[in-house]
Amino acid sequence: MMGNDWQENDNLLRALDEAVRTPDPTPPAVLEAARAVYTWRTVDAELAELVHDSRAETAALAGLRAEEAELRTLSFAAPGLTVELGVSPSALLGLLVPPGPAEVTLRLDGGQTSTVPVDEDGCFRIAPPPVGLFSVACELPGGRQVVTSTFRL
Amino acid sequence: MIDGDPAGRTAGRDPNAVPAGIPGGVPPDEDFAASDGGLTALLTSAAAGDARAWNALVERYAPLVYATCRRWRLDAADTADVSQTVWLRLVENLGRLREPQALPGWLRTTTVRECTRLYHAQRRERPDDLVAHLARSPDDGAGPVDGRLIADERAAALRAALAELPDRCRRLLGLLMSDPPTSYADISARLGMPCGAIGPNRARCLDRLRGSPTLRALLTDADPQDRP
Structure with a gap:
């Protein structure tokens, strides 16, 4: 909240004066990371946004399930396509709903990409699971490009 | 006016x-x-692929995103993660932000949402960890450290606001x-x-x-x- 003291001109100017004289405490690495994510900009692809992350469920559910150590599941949705991901220690198991694309493109931190085959049921497997930021892209029948939000496990 | x-x-x-x-x-x-301090031009250029415009947006607003995470008492590593996520979300949404003046509010909302998401994720992993719970509630200004975090956030906001002026x-x-x-x-x-x-x-x-x-x-x- 702004604080009532800023409603008065002299106080606001004094606060501004202090603010511009205060060294910015943001670590250079944080600024560099923010600059660097610009390389994840995609021009022509539609975004499949994260709509579900089992790890972020409510605290009440968390208490019930904490001992089960179940598979973490993620869902990314775009119009006409959902990308489901299950995270196991050894692999990322993916499912395209509806099935269709014969391959997905995995993009990793640093910009490397690899092509992963998708079976007729829409299933694919990425092993080992990606470390750091990644996204999964595919081309739908008709040529639409869809890419998931960039994510870190 | x-x-x-x-x-x-x-x-x-x-x-x-x-x-x-x-x-x-x-x-x-x-x-x-x-003038709006170039905000419209920066956002338009960044959406069109100009990395310098992107860097200028980062320079102007990343300290405020960082300060907001700190006010939520995220530690250094979590703050770095959330901050990076917020800027990723902006990269993904550059073409969709129709109203440049809404960017600071959007950044703030997104930062708070990601802080909240992290909070829930960590409670999921350590549901009984009361210490973690307490450490993850946003700052209320009660103590001297809290007061400093709030002051830092306000100072970061003032510096960003100054840049928005003609x-x-x-x-x-x-x-x-x-x-x-x-x-x-x-x-x-x-x-x-x-x-x-x-x-x-x-x-x-x-x-x-x-x-x-x-x-x-x-x-x-x-x-x-x-x-x-």
């Missing part, structure tokens, strides 16, 4: 302003009216804040602004600061939904 205010009208309201067109006179508001406002406020103080005669000479217009323009620029997208976003952030 100076947005789109023709020089003539403002001059009529401000007895000290010299109407435009008079030899030696200074149009009081033309230089103040149009160049002429930034220069005027900069001169008014200089130490030792710049005399009105000196300011008048440097900015080509009549002495009598300095006071009214100071008030206008401070009003404009209060109405900046960043300070408005900060002002509306007492919302209960921001709490985890």
